[in-house]
Amino acid sequence: MSRKSERLVNLTIALLATKRYLTKNEIFRSVDGYEGSAETKERMFERDKDDLRNLGIEIEVGSFDPLFDDEPGYRIRPESYSLNINDISGEDLALLSLAAEAWRGAALDDAAQGALLRLSSIGVMADIDALPAMTPRLSSSHIGFQTLSTSITSRIPVTFDYIATELSIETRVVDPYGIATRNGHWYLVGFDHKREGIRIFRFDRIDGDISKYSKGKEFNIPENFDLDGELNGTSLLTNSTLDLRKGKAHILRNMATESADKGEWDRVKISYPDTERMIKLVLWHGQDVKVVSEDSLRSGVIEALKNLVTLHG
Amino acid sequence: MAKVVNSPLSRAARMLDLVPYLHTHQGIELRALAQNFGVSESEMSADLTNLWMCGLPGYTPLELIDLSFESGYVTITNADTLAHPRSLNKEEVVALLLGLDLVKSALSNEREDLIENIDFLSRRLRELIDLQGFLSAKPESDGSIRAIISSAINNGHAVEIGYHSLYADRVTQRVILPMKWDQDEFHEYVFAYCDSAKSFRTFRLDRITHCSRVDRELMPHNLEAVDKVPDDYVIRIHHHLRAARELFELSGEDKDLYPGIEKKISSFTQEWISRMIFSAATSVELISPKNARLDIVASAKSVLALYGL
Numbered sequence: 001m002s003r004k005s006e007r008l009v010n011l012t013i014a015l016l017a018t019k020r021y022l023t024k025n026e027i028f029r030s031v032d033g034y035e036g037s038a039e040t041k042e043r044m045f046e047r048d049k050d051d052l053r054n055l056g057i058e059i060e061v062g063s064f065d066p067l068f069d070d071e072p073g074y075r076i077r078p079e080s081y082s083l084n085i086n087d088i089s090g091e092d093l094a095l096l097s098l099a100a101e102a103w104r105g106a107a108l109d110d111a112a113q114g115a116l117l118r119l120s121s122i123g124v125m126a127d128i129d130a131l132p133a134m135t136p137r138l139s140s141s142h143i144g145f146q147t148l149s150t151s152i153t154s155r156i157p158v159t160f161d162y163i164a165t166e167l168s169i170e171t172r173v174v175d176p177y178g179i180a181t182r183n184g185h186w187y188l189v190g191f192d193h194k195r196e197g198i199r200i201f202r203f204d205r206i207d208g209d210i211s212k213y214s215k216g217k218e219f220n221i222p223e224n225f226d227l228d229g230e231l232n233g234t235s236l237l238t239n240s241t242l243d244l245r246k247g248k249a250h251i252l253r254n255m256a257t258e259s260a261d262k263g264e265w266d267r268v269k270i271s272y273p274d275t276e277r278m279i280k281l282v283l284w285h286g287q288d289v290k291v292v293s294e295d296s297l298r299s300g301v302i303e304a305l306k307n308l309v310t311l312h313g
Numbered sequence: 314m315a316k317v318v319n320s321p322l323s324r325a326a327r328m329l330d331l332v333p334y335l336h337t338h339q340g341i342e343l344r345a346l347a348q349n350f351g352v353s354e355s356e357m358s359a360d361l362t363n364l365w366m367c368g369l370p371g372y373t374p375l376e377l378i379d380l381s382f383e384s385g386y387v388t389i390t391n392a393d394t395l396a397h398p399r400s401l402n403k404e405e406v407v408a409l410l411l412g413l414d415l416v417k418s419a420l421s422n423e424r425e426d427l428i429e430n431i432d433f434l435s436r437r438l439r440e441l442i443d444l445q446g447f448l449s450a451k452p453e454s455d456g457s458i459r460a461i462i463s464s465a466i467n468n469g470h471a472v473e474i475g476y477h478s479l480y481a482d483r484v485t486q487r488v489i490l491p492m493k494w495d496q497d498e499f500h501e502y503v504f505a506y507c508d509s510a511k512s513f514r515t516f517r518l519d520r521i522t523h524c525s526r527v528d529r530e531l532m533p534h535n536l537e538a539v540d541k542v543p544d545d546y547v548i549r550i551h552h553h554l555r556a557a558r559e560l561f562e563l564s565g566e567d568k569d570l571y572p573g574i575e576k577k578i579s580s581f582t583q584e585w586i587s588r589m590i591f592s593a594a595t596s597v598e599l600i601s602p603k604n605a606r607l608d609i610v611a612s613a614k615s616v617l618a619l620y621g622l
Contacts, residue, residue: 099412178447
């Protein structure tokens with residue numbers, strides 16, 4: 001095992017140090033660790049190239065003289081190999097440390113810690129004292145998260161099986177425009193090819209893995225795309241007035257934009273994107289909430305209550 | 314500490330990252346180096362030994378990387394080719410951007426300086442990978458509350474919290490002694506001794522409305538006997554199967570549903586069951602016990618009375 005890792009490091013050093021392209025034969029002669037028959041060495045080299053590329057190291061292929069069909073050579077440009085983010089301050093590094101720490105135990109933990117180690121190698125001390133005491137945390141253990149984060153940066157469509165309302169499984173092909181987390185849940189927002197529109201998918205409703213869509217083409221994100229707007233449904237808000245019993249209905253109180261004291265009750269105004277969900281939220285609070293307006297919310301709640309009586313009577 | 318991965322590729326990646334790290338941390342203690350890279354000291358020694366055998370082609374002492382680590386402190390020389398840290402890959406940048414957005418959301422608006430700095434850092438990171446996609450992270454709970462509880466767990470002191478009990482729809486003040494963090498797929502919890510309940514309790518972090526340290530000793534005492542067992546209820550799921558599965562947190566064998574299926578569930582309070590049935594809005598029916606079913610009817614009628622019906 002150590003021979004392979006040494007060989008990969010030696011190959012990286014050799015390709016980084018060279019000013020000109022190195023041919024395969026030069027590499028086999030000069031880089032430690034290439035042994036065996038010509039075919040064996042060839043296979044080792046192909047695997048090593050793939051491995052280094054998987055680490056994000058760009059190996060440039062070129063020839064000595066572009067006018068002749070020479071044997072191709074290889075090198076790594078120092079400017080593409082090296083981290084190109086200058087002027088990192090102690091405060092920056094402290095913020096990045098908090099950002100990486102938020103992933104502890106979650107999906108991109110290894111990626112975040114790896115990135116932080118490299119940023120720490122720049123030679124700046126993290127100025128933790130510059131930040132308030134806080135330890136925000138991200139959650140996710142979905143196995144497809146890595147594919148999704150790569151696809152969103154490369155603008156490649158993804159495909160996955162999605163659990164629909166009545167638990168049927170539907171295969172979706174989606175151009176991933178954004179990833180977001182709210183209230184402990186992760187969401188993918190993107191263009192659904194089949195439905196020809198933007199849709200929101202909750203990660204835990206994805207059945208199985210997320211894959212890159214092999215027939216997909218690189219997509220562009222519309223300039224007017226608004227991730228927060230899509231998630232909050234801010235474009236189509238409904239306004240309602242509710243009476244909340246004093247000391248109760250804390251979730252609805254947190255949503256209120258206005259509140260007035262009405263004795264035993266408080267009268268509040270709230271805005272929401274989805275009437276069906278609001279009906280359920282009002283029902284959850286039972287006798288502690290009464291809908292004053294608007295009509296579709298009020299009638300939806302009343303109808304559900306009558307149906308509850310019929311169903312259980 | 315990150316989990317240790319020891320494939321040849323991950324080890325090579327670690328060796329490549331060790332060189333620039335050592336360049337800027339000359340004389341670092343072996344133990345601290347191992348900890349920072351999330352490996353054991355023996356694993357780190359093996360990495361350093363392997364790195365010692367690497368260098369420029371020719372591999373004479375003049376070309377090999379020179380390391381000193383036998384004294385327990387590590388220094389590196391003759392490794393200029395790898396002295397600059399490797400660039401970040403896309404996944405790493407995405408991880409940092411989401412983490413930064415979370416930190417930004419958790420900061421109070423008074424820290425405009427930090428918010429501006431995060432925006433600037435994020436722009437620079439996005440440029441590194443030419444990212445067009447959108448990333449957004451909002452914390453489930455107040456980051457400062459989490460910090461106070463973490464400190465309480467580490468230092469063994471008590472805190473006073475406001476806690477929103479969802480089933481009772483009531484915010485109570487409690488003094489608790491936090492013991493450890495727990496988590497499921499979506500949420501974080503604090504396991505603590507609760508002085509108000511004289512018992513151990515689990516509190517969901519996002520339902521803690523405020524938290525402050527209290528300067529008095531708190532030891533678990535007068536523990537109430539934990540002999541309460543949950544009651545069983547039978548529900549029938551008519552439609553909106555996915556919503557029912559999520560609402561009642563049905564997992565494992567209970568995950569497979571079809572319209573009309575009956576499921577046995579348990580709860581310590583009937584109030585909780587009642588709220589679940591109400592919010593399911595007739596897609597789920599409570600079958601038994603009969604008195605709880607009748608209570609649903611009575612409750613629904615009393616809410617209808619609020620509307621004059």
